[in-house]
Amino acid sequence: MRIAGDAATTERLVELAKRRGFYFPANEVYGGVAGFYTYGPEGAGLKRNIESAWRDRFVTREGHMEIESPTVTPEAVFEASGHLDTFDDMIIECPDCGASHRADHLVEDATGIEDAESVGTERVAELIADHDLACPECGAGLAGEAVSAFNLMFETAIGPGSSQPAYLRPETAQGMFVEFPQLSEYARNQLPFGVAQIGRGYRNEISPRRSLIRVRELTMAELEHFVDPETDDPPIERVADVELRLYPAAEQGSEDGEYVQATVGEAIERGIVESEWIAYYLGLARRWYERIGVNTDRFRYRQHLPGELSHYAADCWDAEAELGGNWVEVTGFAYRSDYDLAHHAAASGADFSVFEPYDEPQTVERPSVDPDMSALGPEFGARAGAVVEALEDLAARDPAAFEGETVTVEIEGESASEGGDGSASEAHEVPTEAANFAVREVTKTGERVTPHVVEPAFGVGRLVYTVLEHTLRTDEVDGEARTYLALEPELAPTFVGVFPLMDRDGLGERARELAAELREAGFSVTYDDSGNIGRRYRRQDEVGTPFCATVDYETVEGAAAGGTVTLRERDSTVQVRLPIGELTDRLAALRSGAIDFDGLVAEYGRVETEPESESESNPESDPTPGA
RNA sequence: GCGCCGGUGGUCUAGUGGUAGGACAUGAGCUUCCCAAGCUCAUAGCCCGGGUUCAAUUCCCGGCCGGCGCACCA
Numbered sequence: 001m002r003i004a005g006d007a008a009t010t011e012r013l014v015e016l017a018k019r020r021g022f023y024f025p026a027n028e029v030y031g032g033v034a035g036f037y038t039y040g041p042e043g044a045g046l047k048r049n050i051e052s053a054w055r056d057r058f059v060t061r062e063g064h065m066e067i068e069s070p071t072v073t074p075e076a077v078f079e080a081s082g083h084l085d086t087f088d089d090m091i092i093e094c095p096d097c098g099a100s101h102r103a104d105h106l107v108e109d110a111t112g113i114e115d116a117e118s119v120g121t122e123r124v125a126e127l128i129a130d131h132d133l134a135c136p137e138c139g140a141g142l143a144g145e146a147v148s149a150f151n152l153m154f155e156t157a158i159g160p161g162s163s164q165p166a167y168l169r170p171e172t173a174q175g176m177f178v179e180f181p182q183l184s185e186y187a188r189n190q191l192p193f194g195v196a197q198i199g200r201g202y203r204n205e206i207s208p209r210r211s212l213i214r215v216r217e218l219t220m221a222e223l224e225h226f227v228d229p230e231t232d233d234p235p236i237e238r239v240a241d242v243e244l245r246l247y248p249a250a251e252q253g254s255e256d257g258e259y260v261q262a263t264v265g266e267a268i269e270r271g272i273v274e275s276e277w278i279a280y281y282l283g284l285a286r287r288w289y290e291r292i293g294v295n296t297d298r299f300r301y302r303q304h305l306p307g308e309l310s311h312y313a314a315d316c317w318d319a320e321a322e323l324g325g326n327w328v329e330v331t332g333f334a335y336r337s338d339y340d341l342a343h344h345a346a347a348s349g350a351d352f353s354v355f356e357p358y359d360e361p362q363t364v365e366r367p368s369v370d371p372d373m374s375a376l377g378p379e380f381g382a383r384a385g386a387v388v389e390a391l392e393d394l395a396a397r398d399p400a401a402f403e404g405e406t407v408t409v410e411i412e413g414e415s416a417s418e419g420g421d422g423s424a425s426e427a428h429e430v431p432t433e434a435a436n437f438a439v440r441e442v443t444k445t446g447e448r449v450t451p452h453v454v455e456p457a458f459g460v461g462r463l464v465y466t467v468l469e470h471t472l473r474t475d476e477v478d479g480e481a482r483t484y485l486a487l488e489p490e491l492a493p494t495f496v497g498v499f500p501l502m503d504r505d506g507l508g509e510r511a512r513e514l515a516a517e518l519r520e521a522g523f524s525v526t527y528d529d530s531g532n533i534g535r536r537y538r539r540q541d542e543v544g545t546p547f548c549a550t551v552d553y554e555t556v557e558g559a560a561a562g563g564t565v566t567l568r569e570r571d572s573t574v575q576v577r578l579p580i581g582e583l584t585d586r587l588a589a590l591r592s593g594a595i596d597f598d599g600l601v602a603e604y605g606r607v608e609t610e611p612e613s614e615s616e617s618n619p620e621s622d623p624t625p626g627a
Numbered sequence: 628g629c630g631c632c633g634g635u636g637g638u639c640u641a642g643u644g645g646u647a648g649g650a651c652a653u654g655a656g657c658u659u660c661c662c663a664a665g666c667u668c669a670u671a672g673c674c675c676g677g678g679u680u681c682a683a684u685u686c687c688c689g690g691c692c693g694g695c696g697c698a699c700c701a
Contacts, residue, residue, distance in 0.1 A: 030675095082701085
């Protein structure tokens with residue numbers, strides 16, 4: 001979907017990001033490679049703070065566990081996960097118009113063959129030639145054109161020579177699935193439990209675009225919540241009243257599709273969001289986005305269309321942010337069911353299930369046999385095992401068969417495996433006594449469950465970008481244009497700037513001391529004595545530093561009485577003057593959210609300087625569907 | 628990967644077949660008692676490779692990078 005674009009903002013942001021050290025293309029002195037970025041000092045700080053805020057919300061406060069698994073992953077993992085198949089697109093290129101097409105799809109459409117991908121690129125190329133297929137774009141013949149496999153995973157090899165093939169992981173999730181047996185043991189085999197990971201993933205994108213939005217190496221913050229689909233419910237009451245702006249699949253399909261505004265509770269009740277678990281995380285995340293400064297007017301939850309779903313997903317909602325006029329996915333909330341664990345169980349042979357005891361042991365009467373092998377063994381020899389299986393099967397199916405002196409079972413004959421006449425079963429008579437048939441009481445204390453997986457997967461780089469774009473503001477201060485980032489104090493790479501009003505008469509020394517004290521107290525501090533005071537405020541504004549403390553003559557002249565400093569707030573440019581000895585505590589309170597700057601103004605009064613001009617933020621775009 | 632457009636100090640840009648000028652930013656200093664002021668000085672640039680040419684940042688070809696469109700986006 002397109003909405004009225006704001007490419008100017010994007011340009012301004014990219015320029016600022018590079019100039020101020022947020023992020024920039026990596027390896028530029030060697031020409032660079034598309035899709036790789038280096039986070040500069042400010043960007044690395046911002047990214048780290050976003051990761052910390054995520055960890056705080058989705059790991060610590062939820063009581064989940066965090067792990068770190070390798071990025072280099074052996075091929076077998078992706079065979080089992082389905083990534084090898086679904087990542088491997090067959091591409092054929094039109095020699096005339098240059099359009100790329102899915103070669104397997106062309107063959108499937110023309111021949112009715114299903115799953116053409118499975119026959120290999122060479123055979124698909126042959127089929128295209130045999131059927132004389134043409135380019136759907138321009139009609140040029142495609143016969144003789146090469147069919148290439150394009151895999152979006154980065155390939156590598158472990159060890160020397162033609163050793164073990166491996167891939168850089170395209171998502172951190174597989175690391176958590178593969179280690180499930182260990183993690184389940186750690187969780188004392190108690191469902192539900194959540195495993196999180198913040199780490200790098202790699203996707204060999206065909207065409208990296210738009211700055212940090214589509215890159216080839218990305219940081220993901222993923223949570224895999226393992227639940228028993230029958231018995232585990234989320235603590236929905238915690239988020240039931242969170243308002244969501246939803247864009248369900250049904251609305252996307254219709255011409256005049258509209259957003260649905262609903263609380264989490266209503267969304268479940270009205271069946272808009274099917275999974276309560278997904279709904280729970282939509283609510284949790286909605287609050288978190290607000291906490292980190294995402295503009296909620298430029299934010300929505302969009303349900304995946306059926307054809308859009310990943311191979312593993314049963315249902316999926318994306319959190320989307322409006323960026324530069326486009327809706328961009330910043331988080332996927334996928335209900336992965338037991339897809340991953342079941343596939344890894346089947347492929348590896350390991351146990352990916354959890355034993356779930358019943359509240360009460362269940363006792364059932366079950367007809368069963370307990371065959372006397374000392375009798376059956378000598379009689380049936382190698383086939384005794386098959387006979388026993390047939391007896392067990394028959395007991396469950398037809399207990400009445402055991403009423404006579406003998407019981408007749410049919411087992412597959414030897415000729416069956418040779419594909420002979422197809423009806424090669426052998427009938428055998430077994431003395432009922434040897435079958436030892438009885439209706440027995442069987443007590444079951446629980447059952448093994450393969451957990452389902454609820455996965456909120458966040459793109460950290462996209463969040464960095466979203467926070468930057470959504471907090472980028474311009475206004476006027478005393479008639480001068482100003483650019484600033486209205487970053488939440490929690491996220492700001494630098495928490496406080498410390499300046500001497502002028503670098504003389506001991507102001508510089510005192511300011512350096514103050515900066516050192518604040519650093520000692522654990523704050524991220526920038527010291528700056530270059531240029532006039534206004535210039536220094538502007539520098540900090542541009543990187544989103546929320547507070548600046550300035551040492552002036554009242555600081556040093558009033559030293560006997562403790563001295564005072566001014567503290568200036570970024571968005572309003574309002575200053576207060578407070579005793580220097582109280583600064584550390586006050587900043588800590590501001591950081592923790594215990595007080596806000598208005599509280600400080602109420603307490604200490606506002607410092608009047610030159611006439612202030614009204615601050616006015618950028619007009620925000622107002623995205624609506626169908627625009 | 629295809630098509631169109633582009634690539635000049637850190638950033639934004641002017642300009643040229645004889646290797647470049649500005650603005651902002653940055654550094655040093657002067658000035659200045661709180662919001663990008665002024666003055667002086669300084670640092671710093673033609674994306675890479677090939678071709679044409681006496682000479683290429685400029686023209687041609689290829690590559691790389693960026694923006695947009697197509698395709699792709701598990």
